[in-house]
Amino acid sequence: MAATEPLHPSPYPASPYLVALPVPWNAGRHAARVLLATDGNERSDGAVRVAVDRALATGALLEVLTVVQTEPVLSPESGFFDERATLIRRTALRQVVEEQLARVLGEHDPISISVLEGSPAYTISRIAVERHPAMVVVGLGRHHMSNRLFSEETALQLARISRVPILAVPASVRETPRYAVVAVDFSDLSTRAAQSAVEAVADTGRVDLVHVLPFAADGGAKEAHLTYQAWAAIRLTALRAELVVPAGVDVCEVTLHGDPAATLLEYATRVGATLVATGTHGRGFISRAMLGSVTTKLLRGASCALLTVPRDPLPALARQPDDRKDTRAGDTPLSWSALLNDFTKRNAGRRTILEIDDLEIGAQAQEYNYPLLGVSYSDRDGRLDLMLGDPTANGRHLARMMRSIVAVDVLSDAQGRDTALRIQSGASQLLLTFAP
Numbered sequence: 001m002a003a004t005e006p007l008h009p010s011p012y013p014a015s016p017y018l019v020a021l022p023v024p025w026n027a028g029r030h031a032a033r034v035l036l037a038t039d040g041n042e043r044s045d046g047a048v049r050v051a052v053d054r055a056l057a058t059g060a061l062l063e064v065l066t067v068v069q070t071e072p073v074l075s076p077e078s079g080f081f082d083e084r085a086t087l088i089r090r091t092a093l094r095q096v097v098e099e100q101l102a103r104v105l106g107e108h109d110p111i112s113i114s115v116l117e118g119s120p121a122y123t124i125s126r127i128a129v130e131r132h133p134a135m136v137v138v139g140l141g142r143h144h145m146s147n148r149l150f151s152e153e154t155a156l157q158l159a160r161i162s163r164v165p166i167l168a169v170p171a172s173v174r175e176t177p178r179y180a181v182v183a184v185d186f187s188d189l190s191t192r193a194a195q196s197a198v199e200a201v202a203d204t205g206r207v208d209l210v211h212v213l214p215f216a217a218d219g220g221a222k223e224a225h226l227t228y229q230a231w232a233a234i235r236l237t238a239l240r241a242e243l244v245v246p247a248g249v250d251v252c253e254v255t256l257h258g259d260p261a262a263t264l265l266e267y268a269t270r271v272g273a274t275l276v277a278t279g280t281h282g283r284g285f286i287s288r289a290m291l292g293s294v295t296t297k298l299l300r301g302a303s304c305a306l307l308t309v310p311r312d313p314l315p316a317l318a319r320q321p322d323d324r325k326d327t328r329a330g331d332t333p334l335s336w337s338a339l340l341n342d343f344t345k346r347n348a349g350r351r352t353i354l355e356i357d358d359l360e361i362g363a364q365a366q367e368y369n370y371p372l373l374g375v376s377y378s379d380r381d382g383r384l385d386l387m388l389g390d391p392t393a394n395g396r397h398l399a400r401m402m403r404s405i406v407a408v409d410v411l412s413d414a415q416g417r418d419t420a421l422r423i424q425s426g427a428s429q430l431l432l433t434f435a436p
């Protein structure tokens with residue numbers, strides 16, 4: 001995929017990872033790569049404006065991606081897939097996107113446009129893994145069964161599988177968000193969402209750190225609630241102190257009461273916020289499919305832009321000094337073999353929950369309670385083997401073989417104990433967690 005020159009020269013040297021994180025010594029920002037995903041429809045006009053604004057503000061490389069939905073197109077003469085018809089559809093979609101850029105931006109510098117074919121959410125996620133953008137910007141249109149391509153359903157699917165932040169923007173938005181509301185639950189993920197929100201607002205913006213408490217009850221429960229409210233206020237102050245905040249950005253602490261999603265949306269509307277930021281907690285495919293509740297309700301109810309931050313970001317997003325080290329990732333195929341061998345030594349015999357999701361066809365598979373025998377990667381033929389089962393010859397056994405590996409990550413808890421193995425390959429993702 002070709003990249004354009006920066007829309008605005010960056011004062012900072014180029015990074016091989018191009019991550020929009022604060023530069024520690026001067027509170028500035030690295031140049032970033034911004035990936036705009038659009039289908040040329042008016043629903044994504046707001047996404048175009050915001051993506052261009054972010055590129056100008058950070059000296060970023062702006063890349064545009066559009067996806068032709070995979071459909072079997074049959075030739076009447078041959079009865080086979082008609083490659084010519086697919087080429088016509090790709091050419092037509094590129095023209096629609098070019099017309100959108102001209103309509104929204106007027107005269108503008110050339111921007112690279114890549115036209116790919118496949119499932120929109122999976123294809124966008126895959127390209128994001130390859131390109132390491134600081135964020136992916138998509139349109140947030142209201143859902144219509146007849147036209148889902150870049151509606152809120154695509155944004156939801158991206159929030160479930162993406163390893164970079166997703167900024168979903170309604171069509172009516174005309175500039176970079178300047179006022180953000182962050183959903184805070186005091187997890188490391190909400191800290192990451194807060195920092196991402198600080199990075200996403202304009203340099204003279206405002207960020208409200210909002211924690212929603214349950215309604216107070218009577219009697220002793222009310223006293224406990226007041227104690228919790230005081231504790232939450234202290235934690236909000238501590239969170240604010242952790243953030244790296246440019247001089248022109250104001251950060252405020254807010255506690256509210258009620259249902260988290262509804263209360264956040266009501267507050268954002270009342271104060272005129274233009275961005276809501278949240279983390280996506282789901283780690284298993286089932287929990288991501290439900291995506292709780294809060295993120296799903298926010299995506300479906302927000303009238304402003306919504307920034308979702310993944311639980312397990314790309315390694316590039318964690319390359320600043322960090323003492324927590326909750327993720328170990330293999331950056332290259334040469335490192336995967338040692339990473340997986342060490343993982344096997346630490347975890348052989350632990351009972352597992354295996355989840356596999358084929359994002360191209362939507363198929364899911366789950367296996368429960370098989371002990372881990374081993375997992376290995378061959379540099380020679382690019383093959384990953386996962387072996388589960390009982391240690392006895394007559395016991396249950398299960399083997400999985402994967403190729404075209406894109407990413408391998410090991411997640412650990414605060415005590416350094418492994419909690420999950422995540423593998424992305426081709427059109428599927430595998431997640432191995434450990435049973436209690």
